[in-house]
Amino acid sequence: MSRTLTQKEVFLLKSLQTRHGRKRSDRCLCEGARCCGELLKSCPDLVELIVCRDDFAIESSAAEIVRVPGHQMAKLSAAETPPGILIVARRPPATVPELPSDPFALVLDCISDPGNFGTIIRTAKAAGLQEIWYTDGSADPFGDKVIRSAMAAQFTMKLWNMSDLTAVKNSLSQFGYKNFYRTDPHQGDSCFELPELFERSAVIIGSEAHGASDLKGAIPVTIPMPGNFESLNAAQAATIFIFEYVRRQCVTNVIQ
């Protein structure tokens, strides 16, 4: 027997679209067919409630499915085009860093734009990375826009939050990571030529407006830009580094 959403559920869905509402909750919101599909596939145990438009085709035993009319769906979503499906999920609990498994540590410093932060998570996941370090001042990795941009990849990665780059460095140093490369739009060796770039090292991506914060002993590294056009979007810069890592693995035949 089908039912409608309770007032409490409607309130929760709306509050999860606000930063304040998310802070007070251990739940998060996933929107759209592809994004929800990934979440249902990868982490069905985190799914609490599935809400979909009455004509949306879905089968899932992960959680209860509540069907709503299209006009209600439009009110429940912040997206310009209302999605056919929404999921309320539990946030994976925050963890403290343990021995990383990635050969290099991807560090995001104050990436506050939710779209960029999510896109970087998605790209890192596609590249086979398992961990991301990020500093205070970054977007909330379980905000609705970040989840949408990441296609729910954050649910299956280890995301480690630290206060600042010094804290990241202290933590990574304990695990034997030696070199700290700070991406810089204007100075440093080329990312395509540094042989040790991904060997027990950290690659720090900063926001495009301010660059990465200062970090004592960090080595600048740059992306060659023959077009000489201001800087790249932060997510594009991260993508170039991440897939330079993939390319080197391919070339040395780690990946076939």
Added chain:
Amino acid sequence: MSRTLTQKEVFLLKSLQTRHGRKRSDRCLCEGARCCGELLKSCPDLVELIVCRDDFAIESSAAEIVRVPGHQMAKLSAAETPPGILIVARRPPATVPELPSDPFALVLDCISDPGNFGTIIRTAKAAGLQEIWYTDGSADPFGDKVIRSAMAAQFTMKLWNMSDLTAVKNSLSQFGYKNFYRTDPHQGDSCFELPELFERSAVIIGSEAHGASDLKGAIPVTIPMPGNFESLNAAQAATIFIFEYVRRQCVTNVIQ
């Protein structure tokens, strides 16, 4: 002597935020300090009117500067955070393809998301490319969101619009471009290993939801994804191809 905006100017600014309004106009809208700064630097002759918040610091002889109070600025912009400056500019006239100067042709097929389309233009510009081919079904390259994402790079590139991939192929073939590579998330040789990928060839980027359209004789090429996670965002895929081209140029010492 300072003046206020005329009703006609306010109407124009608002109409340029809509697809319909842009279609009827040969003007376009550029928003934000960095984006407008690029436009003023690269194409001052296209600038018609500069509108800025009363406390915004600017000096320019490109066009008349009209200062408005903050609350009016918020109404003139579609952006969540109202910018300090807006520019009304003439669109560069559409041109028909002439002999391309880029060694490979970057072709965008139905990239309808304005943010992705703009980010790809910006990235191509940073890489030193001068031309982009795009098919019907793509976003309007002079829409406000596309200009913002591209940091106004479209004003200094040649953007060639064709009805579909067959028309692009016919045109490029006339200029001696031989191979047509269609990016594919699942099949084809690796983009890191095809030696002729950028030699008088076309690289076709499709939308992430649908991939590139079918094109007779096109060769599939793929980005290795060790993480085995659905597909990459279209702008990330384009970035990986564009900077693989830059990398190869660096390695062969074309760029120092």
